[in-house]
Amino acid sequence: MSFNEAFKAIADPTRRQILTLLRKGDLTAGEIASHFEMQKPSVSHHLKILKQADLVQDRRVGQHIYYSLNTTVFQDLMSWFYDFFDKGGKGS
Amino acid sequence: MSFNEAFKAIADPTRRQILTLLRKGDLTAGEIASHFEMQKPSVSHHLKILKQADLVQDRRVGQHIYYSLNTTVFQDLMSWFYDFFDKGGKGS
DNA sequence: TCAATATTTAGAAAATCATCTAAATATAAA
DNA sequence: TTTATATTTAGATGATTTTCTAAATATTGA
Numbered sequence: 001m002s003f004n005e006a007f008k009a010i011a012d013p014t015r016r017q018i019l020t021l022l023r024k025g026d027l028t029a030g031e032i033a034s035h036f037e038m039q040k041p042s043v044s045h046h047l048k049i050l051k052q053a054d055l056v057q058d059r060r061v062g063q064h065i066y067y068s069l070n071t072t073v074f075q076d077l078m079s080w081f082y083d084f085f086d087k088g089g090k091g092s
Numbered sequence: 093m094s095f096n097e098a099f100k101a102i103a104d105p106t107r108r109q110i111l112t113l114l115r116k117g118d119l120t121a122g123e124i125a126s127h128f129e130m131q132k133p134s135v136s137h138h139l140k141i142l143k144q145a146d147l148v149q150d151r152r153v154g155q156h157i158y159y160s161l162n163t164t165v166f167q168d169l170m171s172w173f174y175d176f177f178d179k180g181g182k183g184s
Numbered sequence: 185t186c187a188a189t190a191t192t193t194a195g196a197a198a199a200t201c202a203t204c205t206a207a208a209t210a211t212a213a214a
Numbered sequence: 215t216t217t218a219t220a221t222t223t224a225g226a227t228g229a230t231t232t233t234c235t236a237a238a239t240a241t242t243g244a
């Protein structure tokens with residue numbers, strides 16, 4: 001169930017860019033929003049979708065909310081791709 | 093441009109299932125459609141999106157049109173994921 | 185407590201998407 | 215050439231998605 005959510009989450013270019021930004025280190029919602037033309041509530045919406053897909057985690061530090069990557073789901077998605085090069089298939 | 097198209101293409105569960113079916117070997121549009129509840133034109137639509145994303149190829153053999161995987165784009169998508177584990181790498 | 189800052193939630197509008205039925209196209213077989 | 219089969223295209227409809235503005239919530243510091 002979260003597998004499909006994750007695939008949908010990474011289908012959006014803005015959300016992929018957010019994930020890419022977070023590779024360099026954790027960022028607050030405001031710092032993330034500052035990289036985009038769109039309004040903050042729109043970015044907040046994208047962050048919510050990434051969070052629901054378990055691709056990011058958030059933690060509050062005072063007024064700020066920091067976002068960080070959660071790479072465990074990336075592993076799951078990657079193994080789906082792997083199977084296309086493993087000719088023997090899942091069951092062999 | 094095709095990179096984003098490919099990510100959008102795999103975001104749909106029906107299309108991922110089509111790709112999974114094609115791992116075992118090439119199939120005609122009709123054979124693919126027979127695996128789903130939805131009508132043939134709907135499956136044809138999904139095949140078109142997979143084709144536009146370069147994830148599959150098609151060739152006509154008489155009345156039938158055979159679909160097959162094109163794994164080169166899978167490689168591109170996979171390397172996007174790889175970069176999340178390679179801290180020094182490049183993003184999108 | 186009050187004002188400022190950071191962020192999210194609510195609700196709406198426009199765009200995109202998945203699916204359907206009906207019709208069109210392409211090939212094969214009679 | 216006519217009929218049957220395989221598949222796609224066209225157009226419509228309902229659902230989902232992206233984005234916006236306005237309002238709400240949470241926290242800090244005066």
